Amino acid sequence: MxxxxxxxxxxxxxxxxxxxxxxxxxxxxxxxxxxxxxxxxxxxxxxxxxxxxxxxxxxxxxxxxxxxxxxxxxxxxxxxxxxxxxxxxxxxxTGPDRAPREDDTLSLLFLCCHPDLTPPAQIALTLRAVGGLTTAEIARAYLVPEATMAQRISRAKQKVRGVRFGRPENWAQRLPAVLHTLYLIFNEGYTATSGAGLQRRDLAGEAIRLTRTVHRLLPDDGEVAGLLALMLLTDARRDARSGPHGELIPLDEQDRDRWDKAAIEEGVALVTRALSRGPAGPYALRAAIAAVHDEAPSARATDWREILGLYEVLVRRVPGPVERLNRAVALAMVDGPEAGLAELALLEPGLGHRLDAVRGHLLERAGAYDRARTAYESAAAATLSLPEQRYLRERAARLRP
Structure with missing residues (x-):
């Protein structure tokens, strides 16, 4: 049966x-x-x-x-x-039906995110041991042969063999690695980096489920709450992100009636509590930005000045290329596309197709259609995601004379 x-x-x-x-x-x-x-x-x-x-x-x-x-x-x-x-x-x-200690899942996450493991190994082991996914399911999600994923998981197990199980003494320092692993799993599920589908709902859902578990175990940690809020506020737009044929629909063109209102309410409540507890961490700041987007009744009504202010704080905390790229977009929405393009000129070219995609968008807004078309085509050639390729090529085709 x-x-x-x-x-x-x-x-x-x-x-x-x-x-x-x-x-x-x-x-x-x-x-x-x-x-x-x-x-x-x-x-x-x-x-x-x-x-x-x-x-x-x-x-x-x-x-x-x-x-x-x-x-x-x-x-x-x-x-x-x-x-x-x-x-x-x-x-x-002595107690055969006794439930294990509440923190066993968190301890298992710490083990899977051991610092001796590479990020890909941490993700694979987390999905296998904590998420309950089979090796074949993980391999399909990351578009690698099952044998390759099996070897990756096996090597990860060997590396943690003999490691004492339990919450490590320096668990507070290790927690960011756990949250980062969950964040990577969610991002891959929400926007697949390759393949025919725009998103992999099983991965995004699993990341949310695991983050809920961590939040239940650490309810007073602002960054855990911030990460869960960020996932919920982002995933709330899932159904509106693609059209009937799987085509990508950008944020400003989405039907907001299709957004998950319950997820938005939960995410806003979480990030509000997180921000009230003290200085905001990177995940709480990202969640606050997502909340501004989600609470706006329309794309035109979005408070871009508030978003830019939040990105200013975030970039001071995390001056990474993705954060600076997103700040450039917010700056362009407040001060015009030329201001955003000036910021893009300061970024390193290590952002893959996203830098050219944003550049194409800002050049199009500035009326530089030939350069925008070139940027879109360059971005389309660099991404492995088929929906993103189609979207970028369609943007480029619209600008042909």
Missing amino acids: RPTAETEDLLRLHAPQVLGALVRRYGHFSAAEDAVQEALLAAAGQWPSAGVPDNPRGWLIKVASRRLTDALRSEEARRAREERAVALTAALA
Whole structure:
């Protein structure tokens, strides 16, 4: 019998907590993950007919711990590890249905975002261990062969093997790496960097779900709240971003009636509370900018002076090329396209197609149509996203004499 959608959601919710419980108590990431996967398969086969147990998380922990113990007992050459597994089972037996500590998911995120891992490895391991995605799903999302992604995840597991599980002593310093990983996952889901689709809703949704979890564990952290607000305020426009044939619709042309009002209200409330707690961090500032866009009744009514002021603060905090590029757009909306173009001239060319795309837009507004067409064509040639390519080429075609 196939598991119901409700059962699948339940398993996806509890999987990282169960894995966290086993890794925290035993410390062997790969073996624990294998045991959890077997427990999930057992639940998917039994629960639709037998019913969901009163404590599904405890049930999964008990089954996974038994599978882990059985696997280790078969390795006679590793008797010391077997003794640890027996101890694990005994510990669990004292409270077999006890839920793991609340911070296991956060601890698991810290493990997946270990500083020894590269950002791609952090993302892959996070999606695999915490998000519950299969290796094939992650490979499809990032358009790489499944074997390549499997190797990436395997190498990541080897690097964190032996790392003590739990919230690290310097967890406050490590938290930005966790948030940055979640932000990268969301960005790839909201605007896919390559492929035929404009967005990958599963990735964006997973990033929001994981960030909600972190916010639930750290409700007073302004940057966690800011990141969740930013995701919600941005994702609220999702349905209006593309037309019936998948074509890209820019922000100023979107039908705002299709924006998710509930997500906007939640995001605004989150960022308002975050800003009231003290100096705003980069994610809270980005969320505040998104809130100004989302609360404007129309593109014409957008308060670009407020947005420019927020970007001024953001660029002082994070003087990165993307932030400076976005500030140039806001400046152009306030002081005219020439002011924005002057700012673009100061930027390094390491922004890929986005720099040429913005340059084309500002040149078009300034009436320099030939140069704008060249910029659009250059941007179209540089992006791997097919919807963006089509949009940029259409903009260029409109400017042909």
